[in-house]
Amino acid sequence: MNDAVNTPEATAEPALILEGIEKSYNHGKPNEINVLRGASARIERGEIVGLIAPSGAGKSTLLQIAGLLDTADAGQVEIGGRLVTGASDRARTAARRGQVGFVYQFHHLLPEFSAVENIVLPQLAHGVSSAEAEARALDLLGRVGMEARAAHRPGELSGGEQQRVAFCRSLANSPTLMLADEPTGNLDPTTSDTVFDVLMELVRSTGLSALIATHNHELARRMDRVLKLEEGVLIPA
Numbered sequence: 176m177n178d179a180v181n182t183p184e185a186t187a188e189p190a191l192i193l194e195g196i197e198k199s200y201n202h203g204k205p206n207e208i209n210v211l212r213g214a215s216a217r218i219e220r221g222e223i224v225g226l227i228a229p230s231g232a233g234k235s236t237l238l239q240i241a242g243l244l245d246t247a248d249a250g251q252v253e254i255g256g257r258l259v260t261g262a263s264d265r266a267r268t269a270a271r272r273g274q275v276g277f278v279y280q281f282h283h284l285l286p287e288f289s290a291v292e293n294i295v296l297p298q299l300a301h302g303v304s305s306a307e308a309e310a311r312a313l314d315l316l317g318r319v320g321m322e323a324r325a326a327h328r329p330g331e332l333s334g335g336e337q338q339r340v341a342f343c344r345s346l347a348n349s350p351t352l353m354l355a356d357e358p359t360g361n362l363d364p365t366t367s368d369t370v371f372d373v374l375m376e377l378v379r380s381t382g383l384s385a386l387i388a389t390h391n392h393e394l395a396r397r398m399d400r401v402l403k404l405e406e407g408v409l410i411p412a
């Protein structure tokens with residue numbers, strides 16, 4: 176196995192710093208809801224951190240802000256040592272595409288393309304040559320035990336296999352940080368267990384940092400440490 180895909184540097188800045196993140200919805204209205212009330216966290220390079228929270232506590236909101244898909248009302252986000260709060264939309268988009276890989280509960284793979292093509296396409300959009308993109312896609316598929324399924328379309332794969340491909344796609348452009356929102360939440364418990372192991376091995380073998388939200392406390396315990404989102408702040412679990 177080739178470990179050169181994304182090796183963290185010992186002296187590198189933390190992968191993610193969240194400082195005093197606040198977020199409300201329906202601001203100023205009777206139904207205003209203060210979801211995040213000063214959430215702070217620091218994820219070092221190569222660290223895998225679990226995020227647990229009761230339903231509706233604001234886990235998806237937090238991940239979207241950390242991944243620059245949404246903006247906070249207050250507080251700061253730093254990715255790889257760069258302060259991205261207050262940066263232009265263009266700079267935020269560049270930081271998101273270059274540094275963050277997302278994994279969702281549902282795979283969102285393109286149904287008309289094969290597994291390998293689903294991982295190649297984001298790289299082509301990033302200016303990588305097709306030969307290089309295919310080599311990287313096949314390397315990633317090999318890491319999750321899917322090399323024999325590379326030519327299959329999502330509809331020809333099981334739910335767990337589809338999710339493995341989605342993990343690879345999230346790493347297509349060599350991010351430094353993976354953000355995952357219930358990455359095995361739509362799978363049956365046994366498959367979820369196995370596929371979660373595959374995800375952990377993939378993250379570890381590529382030296383990535385990750386923040387992985389799950390309702391499953393057993394899965395959370397497999398990570399380096401766990402944060403709990405409670406009353407709008409992050410506390411050690």
Ligand SMILES: Nc1ncnc2c1ncn2[C@@H]1O[C@H](COP(=O)(O)OP(=O)(O)OP(=O)(O)O)[C@@H](O)[C@H]1O
Pocket residue numbers: 200201208210228229230231232233234235236237
């Ligand atoms: N765009 C929005 N407008 C208004 N309220 C919203 C919006 N998005 C989320 N909320 C509310 O903010 C709260 C947090 O939502 P969020 O989706 O972050 O929770 P969650 O912890 O991810 O929940 P779950 O585990 O059930 O997915 C919820 O009460 C939700 O209804």
